[in-house]
Amino acid sequence: MSPDSTLPQSPRRRILVAEDEDNLRSLLKLSLGRVYEVQTVEDGQAAVEAFEDQPADMVILDIMMPRMDCLTACEQIRRRSDAPIIMLTALGSVDDVVKGFNLGADDYITKPFTFKELMARIEAVFRRLDWSRQPLPTHVIVNGEVKLDADTHQVWLNNQEIHLTPIEFQLLHYLIGRPGQSVSKETLFREVWGYDLAGGTNLVEVGVRRLREKVEQDPSNPQLILTARGMGYKFRTPPAPNSR
DSSP states (O other): OOGGOOOOOOOOOEEEEEEEOOOHHHHHHHHHHHTTTEEEESSHHHHHHHHHHOOOSEEEEEEEEEESSHHHHHHHHHHHHOOEEEEEETTTTTTHHHHHHHOOOOOEEEOOOOOHHHHHHHHHHHHHHHTTOOOOOOEEEEEEEEETTTHHHTEEEEEEEOOOOOOHHHHHHHHTTTTTOOOOOHIIIIIHHHHHHHTHHHHHHHHHHHHHHOOOOTTTSOOSSSETTTTEEEOOOOOOOOOO
């Protein structure tokens, strides 16, 4: 027996897949099962019940499902957990994707897709999750009434702690760490979401809107996360020490 054989093995990550198409559901269980522990269910209601019974490290939801659709299932799971959620959607279902991100989904993939593409997307989401749990180089950043602790991944607004999802935390950390610097939507998508994808700027817009709803007093008239015309977004320049 080799010395390494006595070391404890890290448990495989667990993925819950909700897909009503029998062939695709079976294929996903077989393919993903080579790398992850996979549970499959046939509809959104079963997904919510399965997650309540045994939370997963990731949830993959088909947009169109019987009994309970993806959006309702996404909303209910997000109330219980910050586990990443990926939506499977038909080509052109932009409205459903935006609704899903508003309800807390983290990513989407368009049918038809290859197993290689799906695995790349899953791995990118897990990398972001792992990154969000690691201490970052800058420990505490304070900009006016906002304070971000990169070690504990906590954020305070006016000394009141606010809850951010991992992707919201990473988005805020990227912007607040570059005060006054305009950052393009393409750069934010590449650096925060972790890969390049056509149409990814739409997801950045949704992410910024969700973040503004949590950190801005008036999200429709933002004073912290500003729109950089023709560029993207920037976090305001820190107020002068003696300013009121």
